[in-house]
Amino acid sequence: GQQVMQIPQYQHVQEGEDFTTYCNSSTTLSNIQWYKQRPGGHPVFLIQLVKSGEVKKQKRLTFQFGEAKKNSSLHITATQTTDVGTYFCAGGISGNTPLVFGKGTRLSVIA
Amino acid sequence: DAGVIQSPRHEVTEMGQEVTLRCKPISGHDYLFWYRQTMMRGLELLIYFNNNVPIDDSGMPEDRFSAKMPNASFSTLKIQPSEPRDSAVYFCASRPGPVGYGYTFGSGTRLTVV
Numbered sequence: 001g002q003q004v005m006q007i008p009q010y011q012h013v014q015e016g017e018d019f020t021t022y023c024n025s026s027t028t029l030s031n032i033q034w035y036k037q038r039p040g041g042h043p044v045f046l047i048q049l050v051k052s053g054e055v056k057k058q059k060r061l062t063f064q065f066g067e068a069k070k071n072s073s074l075h076i077t078a079t080q081t082t083d084v085g086t087y088f089c090a091g092g093i094s095g096n097t098p099l100v101f102g103k104g105t106r107l108s109v110i111a
Numbered sequence: 112d113a114g115v116i117q118s119p120r121h122e123v124t125e126m127g128q129e130v131t132l133r134c135k136p137i138s139g140h141d142y143l144f145w146y147r148q149t150m151m152r153g154l155e156l157l158i159y160f161n162n163n164v165p166i167d168d169s170g171m172p173e174d175r176f177s178a179k180m181p182n183a184s185f186s187t188l189k190i191q192p193s194e195p196r197d198s199a200v201y202f203c204a205s206r207p208g209p210v211g212y213g214y215t216f217g218s219g220t221r222l223t224v225v
Contacts, residue, residue: 041218042218043216045215048212088154098144098159099214104153
């Protein structure tokens, strides 16, 4: 079945450093979504990408969807302690099928 | 809107007991999903509904698990009998339509089976 792999599993950074997490799908995706889960919390929707090569920005966060629509990345510039949490990508192979979530990248930010 | 509401927030039960988890989706959301989260397996889809109809329950681990959605505003996930390996956080999520929308997750139920 469809698999979504995320790396790295964990990332520890000093506050102010950049952070990137990568997501790869075993199948071509119709869309990819990103979520953030704070410790003890629930996943919160951040953004959706649907077009090949699409790039979207939210303040210090930059999201990319690969040309082949099989990979994606999330880059955070100048991390802050408020960025702490686990970032999940989730891919859909069609609009009607449920998302398959990656296992997430847990980000720790050292002040 | 109050968002997706799950109850209880925490549940501790003894092995062999029946457990019922509850979810109220956001009004107007046509899709409802039940996920289970563990450190080892991450977020696993158990079952999802569209307009109260179960569409895919292939993620349900075994016959001990069952889910219902008797109306658009309520769903239950039942485990009978419960086992220690069922210990996890169970999330309910809803979505308004098939395309272009993110999932809204509830706060989850942390289940511990001892």
